[in-house]
Amino acid sequence: MDNITFTPVSVLGEFGLIDFLTKDSPLVSNKTIKAVGDDCAVIDMQGKKMLLTTDMMVHGVHFDLDYFPLQHLGYKAVTSSISDVYAMNGIASQIIISIAVSNHFSVEMLDLLYSGIKSACEKYRLDLVGGDTTTLGKGLIINISAVGFADEENIVYRNGAKKNEIICVSGDLGAAYTGLLVLEREKQVYLVDKDMEPKLDDYEYILRRFLHPEARKDIVELFSQLKIKPTSMIDISDGLSSELHHICKQSGMGAKIFEDKLPLDPLVISTARELNLDPGICALNGGEDYELLFTISQDDFEKIKNNPDITPIGHITDDDYGIKLITKVGSEHDLIAQGWKVFNK
Amino acid sequence: MDNITFTPVSVLGEFGLIDFLTKDSPLVSNKTIKAVGDDCAVIDMQGKKMLLTTDMMVHGVHFDLDYFPLQHLGYKAVTSSISDVYAMNGIASQIIISIAVSNHFSVEMLDLLYSGIKSACEKYRLDLVGGDTTTLGKGLIINISAVGFADEENIVYRNGAKKNEIICVSGDLGAAYTGLLVLEREKQVYLVDKDMEPKLDDYEYILRRFLHPEARKDIVELFSQLKIKPTSMIDISDGLSSELHHICKQSGMGAKIFEDKLPLDPLVISTARELNLDPGICALNGGEDYELLFTISQDDFEKIKNNPDITPIGHITDDDYGIKLITKVGSEHDLIAQGWKVFNK
Numbered sequence: 103m104d105n106i107t108f109t110p111v112s113v114l115g116e117f118g119l120i121d122f123l124t125k126d127s128p129l130v131s132n133k134t135i136k137a138v139g140d141d142c143a144v145i146d147m148q149g150k151k152m153l154l155t156t157d158m159m160v161h162g163v164h165f166d167l168d169y170f171p172l173q174h175l176g177y178k179a180v181t182s183s184i185s186d187v188y189a190m191n192g193i194a195s196q197i198i199i200s201i202a203v204s205n206h207f208s209v210e211m212l213d214l215l216y217s218g219i220k221s222a223c224e225k226y227r228l229d230l231v232g233g234d235t236t237t238l239g240k241g242l243i244i245n246i247s248a249v250g251f252a253d254e255e256n257i258v259y260r261n262g263a264k265k266n267e268i269i270c271v272s273g274d275l276g277a278a279y280t281g282l283l284v285l286e287r288e289k290q291v292y293l294v295d296k297d298m299e300p301k302l303d304d305y306e307y308i309l310r311r312f313l314h315p316e317a318r319k320d321i322v323e324l325f326s327q328l329k330i331k332p333t334s335m336i337d338i339s340d341g342l343s344s345e346l347h348h349i350c351k352q353s354g355m356g357a358k359i360f361e362d363k364l365p366l367d368p369l370v371i372s373t374a375r376e377l378n379l380d381p382g383i384c385a386l387n388g389g390e391d392y393e394l395l396f397t398i399s400q401d402d403f404e405k406i407k408n409n410p411d412i413t414p415i416g417h418i419t420d421d422d423y424g425i426k427l428i429t430k431v432g433s434e435h436d437l438i439a440q441g442w443k444v445f446n447k
Numbered sequence: 448m449d450n451i452t453f454t455p456v457s458v459l460g461e462f463g464l465i466d467f468l469t470k471d472s473p474l475v476s477n478k479t480i481k482a483v484g485d486d487c488a489v490i491d492m493q494g495k496k497m498l499l500t501t502d503m504m505v506h507g508v509h510f511d512l513d514y515f516p517l518q519h520l521g522y523k524a525v526t527s528s529i530s531d532v533y534a535m536n537g538i539a540s541q542i543i544i545s546i547a548v549s550n551h552f553s554v555e556m557l558d559l560l561y562s563g564i565k566s567a568c569e570k571y572r573l574d575l576v577g578g579d580t581t582t583l584g585k586g587l588i589i590n591i592s593a594v595g596f597a598d599e600e601n602i603v604y605r606n607g608a609k610k611n612e613i614i615c616v617s618g619d620l621g622a623a624y625t626g627l628l629v630l631e632r633e634k635q636v637y638l639v640d641k642d643m644e645p646k647l648d649d650y651e652y653i654l655r656r657f658l659h660p661e662a663r664k665d666i667v668e669l670f671s672q673l674k675i676k677p678t679s680m681i682d683i684s685d686g687l688s689s690e691l692h693h694i695c696k697q698s699g700m701g702a703k704i705f706e707d708k709l710p711l712d713p714l715v716i717s718t719a720r721e722l723n724l725d726p727g728i729c730a731l732n733g734g735e736d737y738e739l740l741f742t743i744s745q746d747d748f749e750k751i752k753n754n755p756d757i758t759p760i761g762h763i764t765d766d767d768y769g770i771k772l773i774t775k776v777g778s779e780h781d782l783i784a785q786g787w788k789v790f791n792k
Contacts, residue, residue: 109554122554134541134574143576145541145594147492156592158545158579196479196490200503200590209454209467229479231488234503239585245545247501247592249490 140260140352141189141336142250151257153194153250155186161241169285172211174313175244176218182339183246184226185317185392189337190259191325192252194317196231197223200245202238215244226319256331263334263353263397269416270406272321272394274365275342276381279388280373281305281312287377307369315392321411328405332396341387345395346425347439356423359416359437362430386427386437485605485697486531486681487595496602498539498595500531506586514630517556519658520589521563527684528591529571530662530737534682535604536670537597539662541576542568545590547583560589571664601676608679608698608742614761615677615751617666617739619710620687621726624733625718626650626657632722652714660737666756673750677741686732690740691770692784701768704761704782707775731772731782 135151136144142153159179161167167175184194199219203212223230228248263269288300302309318337325331334353336345342364350357364385374381397418398406406412416428425437480496481489487498504524506512512520529539544564548557568575573593608614633645647654663682670676679698681690687709695702709730719726742763743751751757761773770782 110550112550113554122558129574134576136576138575138577143541143543145576147497148495150493152492152497152594154541154543154576154592154594156543156545156577156579156590158547158581158588158590160547160581160583162584163547163582196488196499198488198499198501198592200501202503202505202508202588205455205457209458213467229474230483231479231481231490231499232483232501234501234590236503236505237508238505238588239507241584243503243547243583243588245501245503245579245590247499247543249497249499 136259141186142192144190144257147251150251151192151254153187153190153192153252153257154247155183156245156247157183157186158243158245160243166285166289167242168289170313172214173218173221176215176220177222177314178218179244179246180219180222180226180228181315181317182390182392183248184228184250184319185337185339187248187250188317188319188322189335189394190250190252191256191322191332191335192250193319193322194226194228194248194250196229196249198231198247198249199233200235201233202236202243204238204240204242207242226317258332258335258396259352260334260336260349261352263349263355263418265355265418265420267333267397267399267418268403268414269346269357269359269395269397269418270412270414271338271342271365271396272318272411273391274367274370275338275386275391275393276370276374276384276388277308277311277367278315278390278392279312279384280370280377280379281308281310282390283377283379284308284373285312305369305373307367308373312390315390317392318394321394324409324411328402330398330402330405332398335394335396338391338393338395339389341389341439342395343386343437344389344439346437349395349397350418350421350425353418354421356419356421357416357425357437358419358423358428359426360428363413363415365413365415481604486534487537489535489602492596495596496537496599498532498535498537498597498602499592500528501590501592502528502531503588503590505588511630511634512587513634515658517559518563518566521560521565522567522659523563524589524591525564525567525571525573526660526662527735527737528593529573529595529664530682530684532593532595533662533664533667534680534739535595535597536601536667536677536680537595538664538667539571539573539593539595541574541594543576543592543594544578545580546578547581547588549583549585549587552587571662603677603680603741604697605679605681605694606697608694608700608763610700610763610765612678612742612744612763613748613759614691614702614704614740614742614763615757615759616683616687616710616741617663617756618736619712619715620683620731620736620738621715621719621729621733622653622656622712623660623735623737624657624729625715625722625724626653626655627735628722628724629653629718630657650714650718652712653718657735660735662737663739666739669754669756673747675743675747675750677743680739680741683736683738683740684734686734686784687740688731688782689734689784691782694740694742695763695766695770698763699766701764701766702761702770702782703764703768703773704771705773708758708760710758710760
């Protein structure tokens with residue numbers, strides 16, 4: 103390999119890397135409707151469309167087994183994967199799992215992992231239809247590919263946002279990130295003094311949001327009941343800022359969002375302050391909430407305006423405007439897509 | 448975890464582990480026709496059936512980057528995955544890839560990996576429809592999920608073999624395994640004396656079979672042309688013995704195969720002898736040839752008997768008989784499913 107230039111992967115970042123690696127990939131099947139570049143691939147099924155997505159979780163990158171119970175990890179591996187199907191306005195129906203584990207894992211530990219997986223399958227009505235298991239020198243890796251379905255006319259891509267449409271998010275933001283920070287803090291305390299009991303009782307909601315997140319199937323069902331079809335949608339796995347950039351880039355639009363509209367749980371606000379962080383920054387850049395970010399036409403505003411699960415946070419603008427945050431004091435800032443940036447770790 | 452029994456995974460083995468972990472997984476979707484237990488899951492698509500499979504390859508377990516060129520690795524990751532679709536008598540059409548890489552990998556190295564992936568996509572007419580990339584402390588992990596299609600009446604499971612049917616294999620066996628052994632030998636020589644040039648010129652066929660294997664799409668196309676539907680089929684990834692056990696177990700049958708019928712390339716025979724191995728053992732237990740093992744009715748024998756790509760090696764018996772190998776001198780031995788047993792490494 104001596105004669106090959108060495109460009110660190112971090113130069114491109116995850117999304118730049120995917121773009122680079124998948125360039126010059128011609129599509130040959132007339133069944134492939136959408137390949138790389140959205141939450142899921144879309145494959146034609148004579149009527150219904152199939153949605154396909156895959157997600158890999160790596161010990162030391164996506165989770166730390168020191169504080170991540172295996173049952174929760176199994177559950178989260180499933181919900182984080184199927185979240186991509188709901189982000190297309192589809193319903194997930196099957197998952198297929200690959201795991202690589204070191205010999206330090208016993209059958210009982212894997213059984214715990216799978217009990218979490220099965221619990222998520224039961225809750226979301228998914229069939230676990232296959233998989234692959236193999237060994238690994240160290241740690242644990244889980245890959246879940248999920249299959250879902252949607253009628254063609256209901257599929258929502260990232261690229262449909264239009265000027266003046268309302269930008270909304272489901273649930274609240276920043277909870278998983280602050281939960282992670284509390285777990286990291288307690289781990290550090292424990293490493294210094296093994297007799298210290300971790301103080302976690304006061305953080306139940308944000309810990310659950312990080313360790314046992316739900317995917318927003320209920321929002322997709324709500325859209326169906328309310329006869330709303332979002333014009334664009336993405337799930338918030340890398341943080342609101344990053345996801346909003348994806349929607350704007352793919353739609354060729356700009357966006358204006360308001361700091362005082364960001365939905366924050368009181369516990370996120372108090373925990374962020376306790377950690378000397380700005381709660382708004384946690385909401386903008388904290389990932390893994392698995393909420394949905396979507397845009398709707400102004401005509402649909404009446405249908406969602408009093409729904410406690412949906413919060414309008416701004417609107418779509420011309421591309422020229424850029425992507426901006428209006429702070430609580432009214433000043434305007436460019437929104438940087440910081441995201442998780444796993445490649446810089 | 449102190450209060451939990453520790454059963455090493457190796458006690459169950461890979462297939463025992465999958466059985467154990469996927470027990471009590473009720474199926475909820477009426478679209479799921481076949482879940483765990485065959486080469487692929489089968490999902491109903493109103494007419495056509497979708498086939499879904501996933502495979503994970505781990506550095507240090509499935510490949511050694513000291514001698515595995517990245518382009519070849521990308522190619523093999525694809526062909527080993529889609530081989531499962533052909534083993535259902537289907538045609539693969541889309542793949543979705545997850546990779547986890549350490550920071551020691553450059554963009555250029557990943558580009559080489561992807562050039563192999565794209566080359567396989569071109570050859571097998573596959574669309575690369577998405578994926579996930581992430582970091583890893585050390586090494587490289589590739590997971591490929593493949594989607595394929597087949598008409599319901601053409602799908603071949605592992606469980607359809609019946610008494611007196613003919614057991615056949617495509618191509619020849621043991622080549623990938625002897626190729627691996629030659630690479631391992633040359634690596635050891637190189638580690639002792641870095642000035643030694645590896646002697647690989649005489650082993651081109653078996654090295655190619657290990658480093659750049661093809662999947663037998665052509666055999667599935669041949670079945671279609673010859674109007675043959677095998678009664679059972681599996682791809683040979685873990686070795687003939689292991690795969691024959693799967694077919695017999697799922698079909699509730701026994702089998703008798705003949706050592707002198709095993710298709711062996713002359714280079715496999717000479718290399719095995721050079722390495723002081725029995726060529727027949729290499730053919731029975733060497734994996735990763737990605738040939739197809741299948742059974743056909745006696746009525747179809749005329750259609751394949753002169754085909755150089757297909758070799759009849761024995762026939763299906765009653766379950767009571769067991770699974771036996773008749774050696775060249777006529778003695779009868781129980782065939783042990785040795786396989787790769789990655790969990791014992």
